[in-house]
Amino acid sequence: MKSQTLLMWTKLGLGVFLLSSACSRSPKAEPAILWKSLAAADLNAQQAAQQTKAEQARDGLGKALLAELTAALEQGAVHAITVCSERAPALAEEKSKAFAVRVGRTSLSLRNPDNGAPEWAKQHVGAGQAAPAYFGGAGGEFAALYPIRLMPQCLQCHGKVDDLAPEVRDVLAKNYPQDRATGFAAGDLRGWFWVEVPAKL
Ligand code: HEC
Numbered sequence: 001m002k003s004q005t006l007l008m009w010t011k012l013g014l015g016v017f018l019l020s021s022a023c024s025r026s027p028k029a030e031p032a033i034l035w036k037s038l039a040a041a042d043l044n045a046q047q048a049a050q051q052t053k054a055e056q057a058r059d060g061l062g063k064a065l066l067a068e069l070t071a072a073l074e075q076g077a078v079h080a081i082t083v084c085s086e087r088a089p090a091l092a093e094e095k096s097k098a099f100a101v102r103v104g105r106t107s108l109s110l111r112n113p114d115n116g117a118p119e120w121a122k123q124h125v126g127a128g129q130a131a132p133a134y135f136g137g138a139g140g141e142f143a144a145l146y147p148i149r150l151m152p153q154c155l156q157c158h159g160k161v162d163d164l165a166p167e168v169r170d171v172l173a174k175n176y177p178q179d180r181a182t183g184f185a186a187g188d189l190r191g192w193f194w195v196e197v198p199a200k201l
Contacts, residue, residue: 036138038135077157112176160182
């Protein structure tokens with residue numbers, strides 16, 4: 001009798017467990033990858049090919065962004081803000097598809113909190129060192145971080161607050177109340193391009 005009761009409770013418990021775990025399944029798209037830091041000199045042939053691919057995606061996104069930003073800046077910095085707020089994420093998605101990777105931008109001093117670093121990149125980004133960094137996933141995936149330095153024209157929106165045009169300052173304050181991306185000088189490390197390359201190229 002005792003053991004039957006125990007069995008009943010065990011079954012009930014298991015049922016509740018299965019039900020709750022089914023209902024609380026998080027919407028994560030992919031399972032977490034275990035990443036390990038890789039030294040540039042130690043990349044094997046596969047990783048070297050993945051590194052080339054990562055650089056191509058970085059260049060693709062970087063050049064497209066700069067071209068759109070340069071064109072928009074001709075009409076004034078306020079006008080160009082939408083290039084960074086709308087075109088940057090759209091281009092990142094477009095280039096991710098085109099190169100069959102995941103590519104994006106991040107920083108230690110974020111303007112938009114949505115641009116936070118992927119989990120594997122957090123430590124390196126937090127350390128603020130400017131050297132590129134590479135990571136290998138347990139399943140043969142590859143990831144890279146490439147530094148982004150500021151050019152003079154970037155300072156129209158990332159320079160010292162007092163040097164920004166008043167209307168730029170107003171739009172940034174309104175749209176980015178947690179903005180930490182001002183006060184920079186040309187040549188400063190502004191952030192990183194991050195790229196994740198799958199095991200199969
Ligand atoms: C016209 C204003 C403007 C100019 C010029 C500008 N940025 Fe930005 N930048 C922004 C805005 C606005 C965001 C936030 C974008 C978003 O909402 O995702 C941003 C975000 C970024 C980010 C992503 C990380 C974060 O803080 O959210 C990086 C990296 C960055 N800018 C680098 C640069 C570089 C490098 C240049 C020069 C080539 C530059 N920016 C020029 C306005 C500007």
